[in-house]
Amino acid sequence: xxxxxxxxxxxxxxxxxxxxxxxxxxxxxxxxxxxxxxxxxxxxxxxxxxxxxxxxxxxxxxxxxxxxxxxxxxxxxxxxxxxxxxxxxxxxxxxxxxxxxxxxxxxxxxxxxx
Amino acid sequence: xxxxxxxxxxxxxxxxxxxxxxxxxxxxxxxxxxxxxxxxxxxxxxxxxxxxxxxxxxxxxxxxxxxxxxxxxxxxxxxxxxxxxxxxxxxxxxxxxxxxxxxxxxxxxxx
Numbered sequence: 001x002x003x004x005x006x007x008x009x010x011x012x013x014x015x016x017x018x019x020x021x022x023x024x025x026x027x028x029x030x031x032x033x034x035x036x037x038x039x040x041x042x043x044x045x046x047x048x049x050x051x052x053x054x055x056x057x058x059x060x061x062x063x064x065x066x067x068x069x070x071x072x073x074x075x076x077x078x079x080x081x082x083x084x085x086x087x088x089x090x091x092x093x094x095x096x097x098x099x100x101x102x103x104x105x106x107x108x109x110x111x112x113x114x
Numbered sequence: 115x116x117x118x119x120x121x122x123x124x125x126x127x128x129x130x131x132x133x134x135x136x137x138x139x140x141x142x143x144x145x146x147x148x149x150x151x152x153x154x155x156x157x158x159x160x161x162x163x164x165x166x167x168x169x170x171x172x173x174x175x176x177x178x179x180x181x182x183x184x185x186x187x188x189x190x191x192x193x194x195x196x197x198x199x200x201x202x203x204x205x206x207x208x209x210x211x212x213x214x215x216x217x218x219x220x221x222x223x224x225x
Contacts, residue, residue, distance in 0.1 A: 042217035043201065090156060103213060105156035
């Protein structure tokens with residue numbers, strides 16, 4: 001089944017404790033992206049990757065890192081999480097960024113930073 | 115700047131028709147997407163418009179006017195399961211940024 005998977009689905013952590021949220025897709029997509037979703041603010045892009053070893057900042061990259069060593073995986077790293085990073089996070093992928101390329105979303109990771 | 119506007123909330127009754135509007139001002143335009151998102155779940159793709167006019171897909175239709183920077187999503191024969199948020203998203207010419215999302219419209223369908 002074609003899908004985007006994320007782990008963990010739920011995480012409660014404390015300020016400053018490094019964490020990684022994994023994202024994997026099995027559709028051989030070149031483009032992958034991370035979003036955060038907050039009430040009243042909608043979906044905002046954190047980082048994106050056009051292909052292996054090619055990553056770039058989105059609209060809200062502060063406090064986050066990513067890597068793209070393999071085409072299928074795009075982990076999101078929070079080196080020193082803070083309470084303002086409490087949010088619902090979505091990974092998404094698409095074939096590319098051509099006109100008709102639809103983005104497919106993972107199930108989401110609900111992160112709480114105490 | 116980039117701006118996508120949609121109403122925050124709408125309510126309707128089962129069996130009715132509802133129209134959710136979206137206006138956009140973006141740097142370049144390469145298509146408009148509508149996504150449905152149930153509470154706590156991932157957005158799922160509903161429709162795509164790149165040319166002016168109406169695209170119909172079962173109970174859902176989406177319309178686009180590029181000259182007016184305007185789109186709407188039309189939902190017919192509403193069902194309780196249509197209660198969800200509906201996200202309007204624009205693909206711009208900006209390299210790398212696949213989609214710019216509006217804040218979403220929460221639709222509540224009552225019996």
